[in-house]
Amino acid sequence: MQDIRNFSIIAHIDHGKSTLADRIIELCGGLSEREMAAQVLDSMELERERGITIKAQTAALRYTARDGQIYRLNLIDTPGHVDFSYEVSRSLAACEGALLVVDASQGVEAQSVANCYTAIEQGVEVVPVLNKIDLPSADPERVIQEIEDIIGVEATNAVRCSAKTGEGVEEVLEAVVARIPPPKGDPAAPLKALIIDSWFDNYVGVVMLVRVVDGVLRPKDKIRLMATGAQYLCEQVGVFTPKSQSREALSAGEVGFVIAGIKELKNARVGDTVTLASNPASAPLPGFKEIKPQVFAGLYPVESNQYDALRDALEKLRLNDASLQFEPEVSQALGFGFRCGFLGLLHMEIVQERLEREYDMDIITTAPTVVYEVKTKAGEVLRVENPSRLPEPSRIEEIREPIITTTILLPQEYVGPVMTLCNGKRGAQKNMQYMGRQVMLTYEMPLNEVVMDFFDKLKSASRGYASLDYEFLEFRPADLVKLDILVNGERVDALSLIVHRANSVHRGRELVAKMRELIPRQMFDVAIQAAIGANIIARETVKAMRKNVLAKCYGGDITRKKKLLEKQKEGKKRMKQVGNVEIPQEAFLAILKVEDK
């Protein structure tokens, strides 16, 4: 076990995690150059485009160190975004060390800070690495200072490298060998293996990536998953190099995959403990959490006959994404669709894009919302995931909204605008800490305000320099009201919104003004109103179009005129009908497009 090093890489998006991983794999001969895709650990097309890693993957590598000894390195990949902090924490729990990769010109970002804290809390050895030192703008001294100021780890002997040129990558591996401790664990103890990640494979079913903490796991062993109690027969174990290779056993300290004929991903939850049915561990490994979606939105097919196709696509996505939830929902405006729950906004975007790209679905997404706890006068507590399902005000005793603690890291010069933004989003400042050139702001904020458009606004308020991390704090009572939108007198359920009473009139006005821009002129006037209960608080009118006719149309060549009409009709088919008003898809996201004046 002394020759094993389990480690992961903590890095902000774009700071070069994947490139460094590639270099490490290459250096250890995990893949020949020809097999090397541009960045092997990010396997999904989408991840590659966004430059982020969504599902954790791993590579078991052999490294011959300068001391002549051969080490077995397990590189455990971690997702790099705020929505996946639980996955990150499970990946880190499987490691003894973590490389903190920081861009030598950009410095520390909030995401890395949060993940580093997680690592430190779990007793993981953090090894700072300055990447991109080949860039002319690199400023290693400043960044070292930042790492020490903000994260509080000793960084004077941080490894300097350029994953792009390969410079210093060997030093990184030497640091892994020298500074990260080997795993501890008892091969003779009852089996305890942590599920770091799990995914669905069309041929073998669920594949689990595990870190064996104690004991040994072999094929033909009868295993038990401790959170669910379900038992399966272990069929195969092995490692990824990153190609999969079967092994005869996985024992304490090792990282590898397990295939056990599990049909559904929800039965192999990340963070769960695998043990042997015949000789079970007395207690599971700590840290398992049931993860609940935080953000909800309605997903509807643009064309109603695509409902079944959308359901099939969502089911297929769920095969590999246990955190995606959905259930059928009917909207008067949008027809049949699904209420989907996501870990966060990025997760939602990813699902949307995968539906569009991989499944060729045309979908309308409603504005994202959070879960509210509603205490009724009758004393029940309801979870409301869709604003239009909010009970009548007379039945409500109290509405509680989710509050998050958010940490924002930004250069000093943007503190003013960012604080203004946070205050506008009903944030309460909890802390402000100067750390060298950077400032760390801590706010408590309603998640509701964050899911709307906070990321975009934060980026523009800080010219892209602010980074952010957040975690759920608690449900807190607030004076919230439901804002309804009426189009020619008809309430459009898909546009209902829960807002703070103090902002409601303002929000209502902005929203109807935006809707007026987005709804095209029709054959009649279209009235757009915002209402709270029976109270109309704002109104705009889309004036009727005067005519819609082709002036000149000789019999001669009618094909082009026909195409024009077909195009007009096609455009309309993509709109949704409310009463006799045609509403374009963008209008359902109008709330996200409202500009702050």
Place this chain on the structure above:
Amino acid sequence: MIRLQQLPPLALYVHIPWCVRKCPYCDFNSHEARGEVPQQAYVAALIQDLEQALPLIWGRKVCSVFFGGGTPSLLAPEWLDHLLSRIRALLPLAYGAEITLEANPGTVEAARFAAFRDAGINRLSLGIQSFDDHHLEALGRIHDGAEARRAVERACAAFDNVNLDLMYALPGQSVAQALSDIRIAIDHGPQHISAYHLTIEPNTTFHHRPPPVPDEDAASVMQDAIEAALDAAGYRQYEISAFARTGRQCRHNLNYWQFGDYLGIGAGAHSKLSFPDRILRQARTKHPQAYLSGVGSGRHIESERPLTRQDLGFEFMMNALRLTHGFPPRLFMERTGLPISMLERAMAEAQEKGLLLRDHQRIAPTPLGRRFLNELLQIFLDD
């Protein structure tokens, strides 16, 4: 499979694809004539084209002829005379057939009007567009207001059946200016006036560099004013953009709108021809040079396809609903060989939306349907 009891009336369209200058709004098949127009070769090609097409229309009488363009008045009267005599020799023209020539109001053309009449043209359609110098310039026209007036005078002197083409919603045009153009046209007393809303078409100079045209609301006010002025002066609207004194509707265009047949010869000309069991659309090669070199070997036909049931239903409506008074229900079966009941669902929807009127006498757009004809027609498009 369709079955036509009788073949519809047949018209002949002749395309002359050259212009002195291409107008920035024009998306027709017209080409700037650099140097001499090859009149002799083109007229010969037209005659050859017609001869080759004869088997498709064997024995059918031709009710109207229309020389369109481009600028057909660029043809010297002698060539037109020659062409028309060949047409008469090859085709049985109905007695009193309407023979229209499109002409530009330039000085050179105006001097030829009487000669065109002597060649057999009995209806002249003048592309006036406007009488206002500034608007004419904005439209890239080569004539000015004074020339336009003189041309109208000469046209009305030479012909007893004249159409004036006008456009409104021109760059920088006010309602009063649009109305003034119409008044001047009316004062000259032509038998027919066409008033088109200037539309910016793709693949035109205006599309690439949009001029500052009046907005939709202003254009609509112009349209209302123009329609009222024409009506008060005795010009009855019978189609979206066409107004005529009693009995002076353009028979050639009416034939299009009533889904009649037409043979189109010349570069880029389109045809619609019926047979007892099928209805064809045909298009000829667009570019004049390719057309000229292709006619000899039959390569001048660029496309030909039979219309499907769905095409027929929609295309009939797309034409017939442009007419103010629509069409008698039986005309649908006569022209398409299909029962009008195939459009029942769409007609019911259109009626319900207040866009369509129907009884045993006729099926017609309502006033709302005429203003929103695109909305009406889309109902008849297949999903």
